[in-house]
Structures are given as structure tokens and as C-alpha cells.
Amino acid sequence: MTAGAFRVTLLGTGVPTPSPDRFGPCTLVEAGSQKLLIDAGRGATIRLNQLKLPIGRIDVQLLTHYHSDHTSGVPDLWLTGWLQSHFGRRKPPYRVIGPTGARALIENLERAYALDIKIRIADEKLPPAGIATEVTEFDRDGTVYEQDGVKVIAFEVDHGDVIKPCYGYRFEYGGRVVVFSADTRYNQNVIKYGAGADLLVHEVASARPELMQEAYVQRIIGHHTTPREAGRIFAQTKPRIAAFTHIVQLASERVPPPTIEDIVAETRETYDGPLVVGEDLMAFEIGETVVVRRYQAPAAERAGHQSVYS
Ligand SMILES: [Zn+2]
Numbered sequence: 432m433t434a435g436a437f438r439v440t441l442l443g444t445g446v447p448t449p450s451p452d453r454f455g456p457c458t459l460v461e462a463g464s465q466k467l468l469i470d471a472g473r474g475a476t477i478r479l480n481q482l483k484l485p486i487g488r489i490d491v492q493l494l495t496h497y498h499s500d501h502t503s504g505v506p507d508l509w510l511t512g513w514l515q516s517h518f519g520r521r522k523p524p525y526r527v528i529g530p531t532g533a534r535a536l537i538e539n540l541e542r543a544y545a546l547d548i549k550i551r552i553a554d555e556k557l558p559p560a561g562i563a564t565e566v567t568e569f570d571r572d573g574t575v576y577e578q579d580g581v582k583v584i585a586f587e588v589d590h591g592d593v594i595k596p597c598y599g600y601r602f603e604y605g606g607r608v609v610v611f612s613a614d615t616r617y618n619q620n621v622i623k624y625g626a627g628a629d630l631l632v633h634e635v636a637s638a639r640p641e642l643m644q645e646a647y648v649q650r651i652i653g654h655h656t657t658p659r660e661a662g663r664i665f666a667q668t669k670p671r672i673a674a675f676t677h678i679v680q681l682a683s684e685r686v687p688p689p690t691i692e693d694i695v696a697e698t699r700e701t702y703d704g705p706l707v708v709g710e711d712l713m714a715f716e717i718g719e720t721v722v723v724r725r726y727q728a729p730a731a732e733r734a735g736h737q738s739v740y741s
């Protein structure tokens with residue numbers, strides 16, 4: 432990446448569903464030489480490895496909230512990123528910034544994996560500094576990170592009455608802005624902090640009308656933003672590009688999930704600007720224009736999907 436580049440890559444666009452197509456929530460933000468991750472859901476290390484980006488190169492792990500699908504990849508990133516293979520090699524401490532709760536999460540992981548850490552220091556002579564942690568917690572809107580021209584502002588969102596804390600993030604770099612909603616209902620704070628965004632990445636949740644009567648579906652939808660509501664957010668924020676991630680497509684044994692086309696059609700009822708439905712490893716280059724790139728699997732990876740048995 433050339434100095435000054437600003438890129439967002441959706442590593443995982445999924446939800447708790449154990450899907451091979453949409454991994455757990457995780458987004459990579461690269462600004463100049465810095466690499467920040469938002470959340471670390473299931474499979475985050477696999478997606479980084481597909482990008483050939485050593486896990487140890489991540490400078491900061493940001494967390495939005497403590498639903499397990501957003502954090503279940505944290506121990507993997509932390510521990511695997513320390514190994515001295517090409518995919519790991521972290522030398523400085525694992526740095527975590529999140530709302531209140533980050534310290535408890537990390538300290539308990541340190542307890543859970545104490546024996547592995549002790550063994551690898553003694554046996555593999557791994558550097559203790561690379562498995563150390565450095566946690567910063569916050570409990571209100573404001574700047575949570577500022578370094579070499581990269582500024583990260585956290586803002587509270589509304590993921591439900593008892594799902595607290597939960598924060599979105601605004602990234603400013605080189606006069607460009609990326610805003611990330613995190614998990615939230617329709618929320619004014621996204622509009623406030625989303626102002627002037629080149630790229631606004633928002634969550635979305637949808638179910639077919641037949642399913643909407645079910646109490647559990649209403650509860651889940653009540654924690655998220657419907658396509659129509661997301662369209663209203665985009666229409667008021669007017670980003671250069673709006674993108675969906677964390678795509679909740681509810682279904683039951685008798686009612687199939689809404690399709691991506693259904694979600695787009697519903698969003699179009701309230702928003703007619705640029706819209707992209709995120710996919711794992713989709714990248715956004717933010718510059719004079721915002722260029723969207725779908726992931727092209729290298730030949731070796733494609734070949735890996737075919738197995739010949741004899
Ligand atoms: Zn959540």
C-alpha cells in the first residue's frame with residue numbers, strides 16, 4: 432500500500448450463523464502504515480491469511496460490544512498472531528481498545544490460556560512482549576485513538592435496552608472519513624457521526640413478512656436496523672458509498688430467509704444513492720473516488736476448493 436492510502440476490507444460480514452460464506456463480524460481498516468481491526472468474529476485469522484497479512488501486523492484491535500460473535504476470534508488473533516510463523520510474529524503487545532468490558536474479557540483470556548503461554552515461552556522461546564496485552568477502555572463518545580494522522584472517534588449506538596455498552600466508530604484520515612455503525616437499531620448518533628462520510632458501513636437485519644409475527648423474530652429485529660430504516664440513515668447521511676455488513680437474514684424451518692435482492696429492494700424504498708451489499712474480503716479504496724473490489728481468490732486457493740479422491 433502506498434503511503435497515504437485509506438482502505439477498508441470486510442473480513443467477516445456475517446452473524447452468529449456458522450456459515451462458510453460469511454464469517455463472524457470483523458473489518459480491517461488500513462490508513463497509511465496503520466492497520467486496525469474492528470471486532471474479531473469467527474475466522475478473522477483465516478481472512479487475514481487470505482490477504483497475506485500477518486496477524487502480528489495488526490496495530491490495534493477495536494471492539495464494539497461483547498456479543499460473542501464479535502469477540503470469539505479474539506483469542507485466536509491474540510494467540511496465533513504471536514506464533515513465529517509468517518502468519519504471526521507479533522512483537523509489541525496486543526493492543527485492545529473497547530467500551531467498558533474489554534479489560535475483563537482480555538484478563539480472563541489471559542487466565543484461560545496461561546498454560547499455553549507459559550509452555551510456548553519455555554519451549555518455543557516466543558518473546559513475552561508479543562503476548563502481553565495493553566487494554567484501553569472508554570465509557571462515552573470521543574476520540575479513542577490518534578496516531579500519525581489517523582483519528583478514531585467512538586460513538587454510542589443503541590443495540591437494545593440491555594445490550595450495553597455498544598459503540599460505533601468514525602475513522603478520519605487524510606481528509607477522508609469512514610463510519611462504522613456496529614450493531615444498532617436506527618440511531619440518531621449514526622447520523623450525527625456519519626456526517627461527511629466517504630464510506631458508511633451499516634448493519635442490517637431482515638425477515639420475510641410471514642415471519643415478522645413470531646416473537647423471537649420481533650426481538651431480534653428490535654435489536655437491529657431494517658433495510659428501510661438503514662435507507663433512511665443513508666438518505667440523511669449522504670455518504671459517497673453506503674455498504675451493508677453484518678447481514679441478518681432471519682428464517683425458520685418453513686419460511687426461507689429474505690434474499691440479498693429483497694434487502695436491496697426494501698432499502699431502495701427510502702434511499703436511492705450508491706449502495707453496496709458487503710461480502711467477505713470485499714475492499715473499499717477511499718480516495719478521490721471510492722473504488723469497490725470483490726475478492727479474487729488466487730489460483731492456489733481456488734484449486735484448494737477442488738479435491739480429487741482416488
Ligand atoms: Zn450484537
Ligand SMILES: [Zn+2]
Nearest residue numbers: 498500614677
Ligand atoms: Zn452482531
